[in-house]
Amino acid sequence: MRTLFTLLLMLSAAALSSAADFRIETRVYAAGESEPVSQSVTLFADGIAYDFRDRDHRVTIFRRGMGSKPGRFVLLDTNGERRTEIGGERVAVVMTKLQRWAALQDDSFLRFVGDPKFEESFDASTGELRLVSDQLSYRLVTMPVANEEAMKELRSFLDAFSQLHTLLEAGLPPGPRMEVNRVLARRSVVPVEVELYSGEIDGEPSLRADHLVTWILSQQDRAKIDLANAQLAEFEEVDNAQFRGKPGHVLALDHK
Template identity: 35%
Template sequence: MVKALWIPALSLLASQVPVPAGGTEDFRVETDVFLGGEKEPVAQNVTLFSGGLVYDFPLIGPQEITVFDGARGRFVLLDVPRKIKSTLTTQELLQTTAAIKIQAQGLDGLFAFAADPQFQGKADDQDGWLTLSSSLLSYRAKGIKPKLAATADVYRDFADWHARLNATRPGNLPPFPRLELNRTLAERQQVPEEVELTVEPKSRWAGRKLVVRSHHIFNWRLSNTDRKRIETAGTYMADFQAVSFQDYRLPLLAAGKPDAR
């Protein structure tokens, strides 16, 4: 899937509504995330699109399952070790990211850029890579055409909302650069196969050049294991104790650590 990492990621309209993940066949996305030239991933996830819902499962790292219900306009977050859940609506996310945008615009450097990114776009038709560049933060991405054209819109919708969700995690950038990349790929009716994010040292955020790579594998059929994962998530949604979003995120806020995806 689309992973935001420490760096996710774009002006939000109050009329924005999520697109239900309907009208397409079930499909899955495996995502591996790498730092720099490392061979071993720092994050692995499998994201399942089924029955109008999107389920995001970690394969390594913190055991948090994310369920996106576009029709109802909400995320359900499931903390497996603590057996708790929290619901965050898309309207709440829009309000939060609007506040993040205003706050970031008052800062210098990378955060100000991420609040209102101005990229130079360039497509290299020879090798299929798309480049969105700036002096602070740049994206390179290689897209592929999905089996069904509507899949690109369904995937982009989830990727956008997930980028906004990741922006609420301590230490993460505003989502707007990633939203711009998602928009550009969707205009080409593509989904990402490879994404490379570079944060330059002069951004004064990373302190050194930071490169984050993600590799996405799309498959147009769910496995039996995938369907068991979905059943398990449904059980957790029914059984876990409901808590507020603030209480759910309390350990992250106390640690002050960004999302490792």
């Protein structure tokens, strides 16, 4: 099954000729900081998303599912030359359990992230989108998406990656970010600036992110994808616990 998935990743262009190809470069800043705390480049090609985080020697490859079938991740450790696979259905099970747990907590913030409710406003003339609550709020500057297929690719990746990040970092339920993704898709826009506030929108954001979106891939981008696909085929496959590389510390999805 895993070998088959690898072949499907490498040969998917033939089956997904209508997929959109584009790139998003992201820089994330902590409050009051001028240097980014995180940088990434995400390339979308032939129905597959490739997220490159060079500082962490990590490439995450995501292929969205077809119909009711969930998507699937492959994580590459370019320093250790290892790879591991994570099925979307297993991620979804963990997220459902996490959401149910949050809903039963006494803490109002935990209940909110388990089932977020925002007051939404959108200025079509400026592209500014606000999602506001007394627990957590977002201010986004957006631009129209290039086409419907690009929106599908982006929404699928953002939802899946938000859940994966929660899983890998043992974080809080990704409900707020998932709701942002839902609103972006409904309005057919993509974010170019994002500000996250603790509580309502006032003062300095807790985090901010800049996104440079380009609706075409360069030759250098194609070369990065080719290298990632070669590494996908060549790297040693290990289980999730081995990939994490910390004795006694396994990914949440390894717990039954």
